[in-house]
Amino acid sequence: MKGAWPWSRELRRGNRSEPGVKSWEERRNTRSAVLEKQRNDGSPDEVTMKQDSDAVNVPACFISSHEGFLGSIKNFIRDFVVTEIDLNGQQVNKAAATQTPGGASSYNNNEPTAEFKQNNQSSVSFDTDVPADCEVDFAPPSPGNFDLGVILGQSVSDELEQFVLTLKDEKPTRQELSLGSFTDKHHRANVHRAVRHRFPFLMTVTIQPEIRVREDPDYRELSQLVTEDEAEDFFRFIDAKVRGSSYTFGPDDNKEHRTAVHHFLSRRFGKLVETKSFSDQGSTAISVRLRERGRPKKRSAEERKEEEVYTAFTLCKENLETLEAISYMAAALGVLPSDFTYAGIKDKRAITYQSMVVRKVSPQRLKEKTGEFEKRGMRLSQIRSVSEPLRLGRLQGNHFDLVVRDLRPHGASDTHASGADRQACLAVLVKEAVENVKVRGFVNYYGPQRFGSGQSVQSDRVGLALLKEDMVSALHLFFTPEEGDDPQSHAKRHFLQTDNAKESLALMPLSKARERLMLRALNRYGTGADGCAQAWLSLPHSMRVFYPHAYCSRVWNEAVAHRLATLGHSARRGDLVWMQEGNNKPEDTAETSSAQIHVVTDQEEQGGVYTLGQVLLPMPGNTVKYPENAMGTWYQERLARDGLEDCRFRVGSLKLNLPGCYRPLLALPHNLSYQLQRAACREGGGGAVSGERKQDSPTLTLNFDLDSSCYATICLREIMKCDP
Known part of the structure; x- marks a missing residue:
């Protein structure tokens, strides 16, 4: 049939024979939000729309026309269990991944994801350091060693001189000049060195094999703080990177001005140099020294071997964000959060099982920490050596074991109907809903957790500001506090009111890894545009993106x-x-x-x-x-x-x-099964349920698999026809 999705067997209300259903339906109030059915060209397929002004995160659009029902989820942490399914189709908590002879788990596919490929095939690289193919220390060359007329050719050299004249005494510009293509990497390295030595205020940009030049905005900013000669000499010093060398600016007895210079150098070159003011014969000057780690040093075989260690494990966490769990484990193990890789982020308010790989940590060392992790709601199992990290998205999907409590029909409940009548009615509603979604699927929306459900400023607004490269606005949106005075909101509010990152960091809870990383960077680099950019860069790539x-x-x-x-x-x-x-x-x-x-x-x-x-x-x-x-x-x-x-x-x-x-556009649950049962007397805690319903409100247990990036809450919403 044209364009048709197969329908499940219709449960016609007129043919229902369950006891008490008819009388219940006659007395049931009409739903306030009527489901509008839209048909297309006479096709039996339907799209049901429900407009709801409160549905901020996910549009209220359904693909099936069944009635649905009300209920609550996540009353208890154990009501929502998520188990990752690896690329072999196995649930990660039930069996260890198949091992290959080389020791790598079978889910560790060598093929990188599309995003990983794209990130590593970027056509533009900004060579603000010595090119990677020239890692040997060298003394600062004299100007005579770099003859641009020979290296570039006289015509291109003359063109470069003319280009430089157009930059003088002008406002900052993004104008570029192509120097031509250079297929030999050593030739390209000489071009980079020669141009930047002759013109320290230029930035060389490689679009292989082409080299372009443009004005270096860092040079222009520094030249407004110090003399032009000092700025040129400093950039030559940075470009040479002679181990153990230093550079000293001229005497400067203005403390505020020295502070501005210190802040600029720390913000733009903090990972490469360290600065210090010193007094000499009554005058004060700033000295800049290359950090020992400014240039990569040769690592010993033992150090290289340690960095190549990868340990895989299955993480079970309760009431923890994935990134929060990683931050705690990283601190306990003395590694970076970026040393952990995973296939996907899991819910916070749930019990979740997922695969992870940590770099630079041996299986034995990880096992020694398991007792400490358990105190924080994390259990590690299947700890083993593998040969490479995990990649985001390298999973088949997730298995869900859910409990929906306090089931009741839409609309006002009938207090006169017997418990048996209500049970029978709900049984029909549940069966119709689950069977419909089992066959027809659901609209494949991204779930509300994708946007930070319940937050004052949701993640998509922060993302929009980042795409516009408005780092300051993005950071202020990120630090927008929630209502109330919990420690996290108090720290955020303090930062926005005072612009004091150091004090805000002291107030921020240790569990808030992202906020603390950014506040540390803001304290170091300042709260201006560049400092905000550095704050975003302080987050691991998976957090930024x-x-x-x-x-x-x-x-x-x-x-x-x-x-x-x-x-x-x-x-x-x-x-x-x-x-x-x-x-x-x-x-x-x-x-x-x-x-x-x-x-x-x-x-x-x-x-x-x-x-x-x-x-x-x-x-x-x-x-x-x-x-x-x-x-x-x-x-x-x-x-x-x-x-x-x-x-x-x-x-x-x-x-x-x-x-x-x-x-x-649509997603389909796999291996879906369900069980409807009368609830026993509830345990304490969780859920705003009236005392009258505690004894006899039915509960629905659902078990199903979803493909990766599909949301169980959205599947439930299609089944229940409401936000669960």
Whole structure:
């Protein structure tokens, strides 16, 4: 049938024979929010829309027309259990991953993700240091060693001289000059050295094999604090990187001015140099010395071996964010949070099982810490050596074991109906809802946890500011406090009111790893634009990229709601679908290139070749194609509304690249089973449930698998027809 998704067997209300159902229905009040059914060209498929002004995170759009019911989840931590499913289809808490002869777990695939590839194939690199192919220490060369006329050719050298003249006495500019292409890496290294020695105020930019030059904004800023000769000499000193060398600025008895110079050098070169004021014959000057770790030193074989150690384990955590758990383990083990890799982030208010790999920690050392971790709600198991880290997205999906408590029908409950009547009615509602979703699936929204449900400022707003490269606004949004005076909100409020990162850091709870990392950076680099950028850079890449991804997820959620409301429930001309044999969805949508995407034609729409379940919508990014129908225009207008019409979805200063991906419009739960039972007397705690219902309110147990990046709360919402 054209465009049709198979329906489950309809449970017609007129044919229900369960005792008491009819009388219950006759007395039941009509729901205040009536479900509006939209049909498309006479097709039996339906899209049900419910508009709700309070549905901020996820549009209230459903794919099935069953009644649904009310209930509550996460009354207890054990009511929501999430278990990662590895690439072999095994739940990570039940069996260790299959070991290969080399010691690597089978889920450690050597093929990197699309985003990893993109990040490591960036066409532009800013060579503010000596090129990587010239790691040998060298003495500061004399100007005579660098003849630009010989290295570049006289015509290009003359052109460079003319370019430099245009930069003098002008405002900061992004103007560039190409010096040509240089295929030999040693030749490129000589060009980098020669240009920067002759013109320290220039930055060399490599777009291999081409070299371009532009003004160095750091030089312009420093030259406003010190003399031009000092600025040039300092940049030559930085460029040479002679181990053990130092540079001293001229005498400066103005303390405020020296402080400004110290702050600039710390902010821009803090990882490379250290500064100190000293007095000599009644005058004070600033001395700059290269840090010992400014240049990479040769590591011993033992040190290299230690850094190549990878230990895999299964982490079970309770009521902890994934990143919070990692921060605690990193501190206890003396490594960085970035030394931990994982396939996906799991819920906080849940019991979760997931695979992780930590670098530079042996299995024995990790085992010694397990007792300490257990005190913080973390249990480690299946600890073993592997040969490489995990990659984000390297999982098949997640298994969920959920309990929904306090079940009741939508609308006002009938206090006159017998308990048996209510039980029978709910049994029918639950069966219809679960069977419908089992067969038809649900709208594949990103869940509210993607945006920080309940927060004053949600993550997508922070991500939008980052995509606009407005680091200060993004940071202020990040530090917007919640209502109330809990320690975290108090620390955030103090920072926004005082701009004092050091005092705010002392107030921030130790468990808030992201906030503390950023406050440390702000204390070191200042709270200006550059300091804010350094604060964002202090976060591991997986934390930084979360916020722009949240924005793109918001756009995707809005796109799917608009698509269903305007184009209906069948595949239409211009829609995107997978180009594949057998129409089976690939294992990982993020790793599928645009070449595998097919645009539905008029003939395919008329012939019903594709169904709604095969339609994809793109997550905004720089490698995706957009639908060739009204949805393509919608994406353009939506991004333009946020000022991103020319966005390249790259934030170079934060080393962020968003290639985008394709996400199926619908998702389907696998291996779904359920059990409805009358609740026994409840244990204390959790859930606002009246005393009358405690004894006899039914509970629903659900068990199912979802593909990676699909949300159990969204599946539950389709089943229940409300936000659980």
